[in-house]
Amino acid sequence: MKRMLTGLQPTGVITLGNYIGAIKQMVKYQDEYESFLFVADLHAITVPNSNINLKENTRSLIALYLACGIDPKKNTIFVQSQNEYHANLSWILECNTYFGELSRMHQFKEKSKGKENFTAGLFTYPVLMASDIIIYDADYVPVGIDQKQHVEIARDIAIRFNKKYGDTFIIPEPIISETGTKIMDLIDPTKKMSKSSENQNGVIRLLDEPETIRKKIMRATTDSEMLVKFDEENKPGISNLINIYSSFTGKTVSEVEEQFKDSNYGTFKKAVADVVVSELEKIQIKYNEYINGTEIDQILKEGREKTRMYAKAKYDAVKRKIGFYE
Numbered sequence: 652m653k654r655m656l657t658g659l660q661p662t663g664v665i666t667l668g669n670y671i672g673a674i675k676q677m678v679k680y681q682d683e684y685e686s687f688l689f690v691a692d693l694h695a696i697t698v699p700n701s702n703i704n705l706k707e708n709t710r711s712l713i714a715l716y717l718a719c720g721i722d723p724k725k726n727t728i729f730v731q732s733q734n735e736y737h738a739n740l741s742w743i744l745e746c747n748t749y750f751g752e753l754s755r756m757h758q759f760k761e762k763s764k765g766k767e768n769f770t771a772g773l774f775t776y777p778v779l780m781a782s783d784i785i786i787y788d789a790d791y792v793p794v795g796i797d798q799k800q801h802v803e804i805a806r807d808i809a810i811r812f813n814k815k816y817g818d819t820f821i822i823p824e825p826i827i828s829e830t831g832t833k834i835m836d837l838i839d840p841t842k843k844m845s846k847s848s849e850n851q852n853g854v855i856r857l858l859d860e861p862e863t864i865r866k867k868i869m870r871a872t873t874d875s876e877m878l879v880k881f882d883e884e885n886k887p888g889i890s891n892l893i894n895i896y897s898s899f900t901g902k903t904v905s906e907v908e909e910q911f912k913d914s915n916y917g918t919f920k921k922a923v924a925d926v927v928v929s930e931l932e933k934i935q936i937k938y939n940e941y942i943n944g945t946e947i948d949q950i951l952k953e954g955r956e957k958t959r960m961y962a963k964a965k966y967d968a969v970k971r972k973i974g975f976y977e
C-alpha cells in the first residue's frame with residue numbers, strides 16, 4: 652500500500668472551504684493509502700504569533716479531524732514536536748540544500764517581504780517540511796496549491812541526497828486538492844473562502860454556532876436574476892451555494908438545478924443552510940466528545956511511539972550513509 656502523509660498547522664480555525672476542499676478528500680484517501688497525519692507545531696513557531704495557544708489548538712485540531720471522519724485506526728496521528736528526529740534530520744538536509752533555492756521559495760518571499768526581522772526558521776521552513784515527508788518514505792503528500800513548491804523542493808533534496816550518498820529516500824509526489832471544488836466567500840463570491848478573510852460573515856467556520864451558520868448562508872450575496880442556475884462567471888454567489896449543496900448531498904450540479912428550478916433564492920438558501928447545519932451539528936457533537944474525552948491522548952501516544960521508531964530507523968540509516976561515528 653502506498654503511503655500518504657500530510658501536516659496541518661495548529662492555527663485554530665477550520666473553514667467550510669477546508670472541509671470540502673481538503674478534509675473530505677483525506678477521509679476518502681484513508682481507505683486507499685497508509686496515512687500519516689500530524690500537527691506541524693514546529694512550523695507554527697517560524698512566525699511571531701504571540702496569541703497562539705499551541706497545546707489547546709493541537710488538541711482541538713485533532714478532535715476536529717476525528718469528528719470529520721478521520722479514522723484513528725486507518726491513520727497514524729501524531730504531533731511533530733513530539734518526534735525529535737524530524738528536526739535532527741532537517742539539519743542534515745539543510746547541509747544538502749542551497750541558500751539560493753530557499754531564497755526562491757514563494758512563501759518565504761511573501762512572509763519576509765518588507766520585514767527587517769524574520770527568523771532563520773522561516774527561511775529553513777521548507778527543509779523541515781522535506782524532513783517531515785521523506786523521513787517516512789511518503790509516496791504522496793496532499794497539500795493546497797500554496798505548498799506545492801515546498802513538496803517540490805523536498806523532491807529535489809531527496810534526489811540530491813540519494814545521488815550523493817546512495818539510495819536512501821523515496822521521492823514524494825504532491826497531490827493538489829485544488830482540483831476539487833473551490834468554495835468561495837459568501838459575501839464576496841469572487842474570492843476564495845479563507846480563514847484570514849477580513850469580513851467573517853463570508854466565512855463559515857466548522858465550530859460556528861448553528862444559528863450563525865444559518866444566518867451567514869441566508870445573507871450570502873446572490874444576484875438579481877432569481878434563477879438557481881450554475882454560472883460561475885455571471886452568478887458566482889448562486890454557483891457557490893450550488894457547489895456547497897452538491898458537496899453535502901452528493902447530488903450533481905444539474906440535479907440541484909432541477910430540484911430548485913421553481914424555487915426562489917430564499918427557499919434555496921434555506922435548503923443549503925439545512926444540509927450544512929445538519930452535517931456540521933453532527934461534527935460538533937463528536938468534536939465535543941473527543942475534546943472532553945481521553946481518546947486523543949491515547950491516539951497521540953500511539954502515534955508518537957510508532958513514528959519515533961520509524962523516524963529513528965531512517966535517521967540512523969542516514970547517519971550511516973554519511974559515515975558519522977557510530
Ligand code: AMP
Nearest residue numbers: 668669672673794795828832833834844
Ligand atoms: P489553507 O487553509 O489555505 O492552509 O488550506 C488548507 C487546505 O484546505 C488546502 O488543501 C486547501 O486547498 C484547502 N482549502 C482552503 N480553502 C479552501 C476553499 N475555499 N475551497 C476549497 N478548498 C480550500
Ligand code: TRP
Nearest residue numbers: 656657658659660691694780783
Ligand atoms: N507547511 C504546511 C502548511 O502550512 C504544513 C506542513 C508541514 C506539511 N510539514 C508538512 C504539509 C509535510 C505536508 C507535508 O500547510
